[in-house]
Amino acid sequence: MVAQKSYRITFIVLSFVLIACFLLNISLGSVGIPLDGIFAAFTGGEIEKETWRITVLDIRLPKAIAAVLVGFGLSLSGLLMQTLFRNPLSGPFVLGLSSGASLGVALLIMGASIFGGFLGTFLLSSYSLVIAASLGSFLVLLTVMAVSFRVKDTMSILIIGLMFGSITAAIVSVLTYFSDAEELKQFMLWTLGSLGNLNWEELSILSFLIVLGIILSIISIKSLNAFLLGENYARSLGIDIKRSRYIVIIATSLMAGSCTAFVGPIAFIGLAVPHLTRLFFNTTNHKILVPSVCLIGGILMLICDSIAQVPLSEITLPINAITSMIGAPVVIWLLVRKRKMIF
Template sequence: MPKQTSYSLTFAILSLVLISCFLMNISLGSVAIPLKGIFTAFTGGEIDKETWRITILSIRLPKAIAAVLVGFGLSLSGLLMQTLFRNPLSGPFVLGLSSGASLGVALLIMGASVFGGFFGTLLLSSYSLVIAASIGSFLVLLTVMAVSYRVKDTMSILIIGLMFGSITGAIVSVLTYFSDADELKQFMMWTLGSLGNLDGQELSILAFLVILGIAFSIWAIKSLDAFLLGENYARSLGVNIHKSRLLIIIATSLMAGSCTAFVGPIAFVGLAVPHITRLFFNTTNHRILVPSVCLIGGILMLLCDSIAQVPFYEITLPINAITSIIGAPVVIWLLVRKRKMIF
């Protein structure tokens, strides 16, 4: 196991890689922009082409920031859920947050075909999809929080979350059955995910919610370490099980719910990055895992978004497809290469 002093160097290297991927993500696209042009645009100096400044500051920079925030939020949410439920297959959406968001968006987009024109009129708002997804996630969160007070077994909460996902998925299926082609296409486009549709205000809200979730996660580090050894052991250490469990659920909901609301459901990242991090660092200490999953998650999202942009071509691939295609084989290879998983 690496010594404690070696982690500082590793974090420094990961931070440099994150910055490098951030700059690479901004420079790549249908038009390649040199690093000199990027730094000139940031500093407000004279740039070779004024269109580069607009492209960098108005399109690519917000998208790169969104990729980092989503990578941070989903990766850390996955770590929290895997630790809380002590289940390596748990991800940020096991509580049904993504399903709740999908139901909210489905009602907004496809509800007009089933319930009449009321839902269709709400589509006039530019924030309508975000609001619908947020309401859906929030309602599921309230239900899960209410259940967490009544249920003593943490595993029961996991099962209840999966059942909520099944119920909302069934309702979405009914809505899709009665919807027309245009509504189905719009809903499908949302499920593919997109990092490039956020304005400055939306990006600020997303950043605030993700940072707040990270702060709650740091506050819960002691409880997370104790949960790894079971609730009885955590209780013997003086950990308030209900309070800690609620704090972890709220942190996960803030990060995963906000990311889903603003960019759509992004697969793979929250499930796989914690495993990659554990195999890379060979530790279960959450003081190491919490910052490391954020860094690796941000790097992975930037790399996937760079690939999704298809540099030098006028097309963009769905980010949701890229995260699964690129990430899943990597995790399979890592787990096969190191058969004994740390957990």
């Protein structure tokens, strides 16, 4: 009872920290907006400057929501992959989803120069990039799933996913080699990631996919706990290994694939947050880990985005660069002390 109470208090504290980071993220930017101005924008009350209301509701609020959703999705995807493969260095993109998305976008950008004219303009619309990235991730997922039907060993699926990722990355390298400067710049901008390009309709689609992935993860909690002790132990508990494995892979694909499609590849969040959460909570119970990685992932993404905005400056840094600068030292630290790592 004491442990449960302490976890409950910790969850409440993390929830308040998430809300505080959310409000801080909205208040920061090239123009600082006080909290009373933010609340006035939310409630429709009197506000000092009408431009603040537009900035809060149309620009900063969607971006902050996107940061939370991406933090939830990537962190939980990383936890699922690390548990499924029992590998502390697995991340949400070990199945080649990110490489598949990159291939789809690379093919689209190259296709724009081939088709040209109206079709080229249509191909490079915001939705077309999302669709191309989604199709690329989905095709890689289908290929991995098709091959996995003939493979019983979970680690073999990991290796297959990494190999498909390498193949798609190689094709992307060839395409970028033959692309011109403008196409290469557009592709590189996509790979840097951006949370600020989503409208409310795109946010609703991303929210639906992330929530669906979270629901599948919650359904899989019992299986995930059993996977930690090996597949033979899971079978002894009456768990259908193949069915549970596919549910976990589909949940990861929904969350990681949709995040990559809408905001581009975001590094290290899915790799580092699950380890930080295990160390913070000192547990491997997924009943605790599933909600906690979402909270910590959302907090970390909001912090990274706040740093990327360079408060009171017109400069906005690439979000992928900030997550890498924060996440890479965390992974190095975890590797140095891996004998103490909870897994």
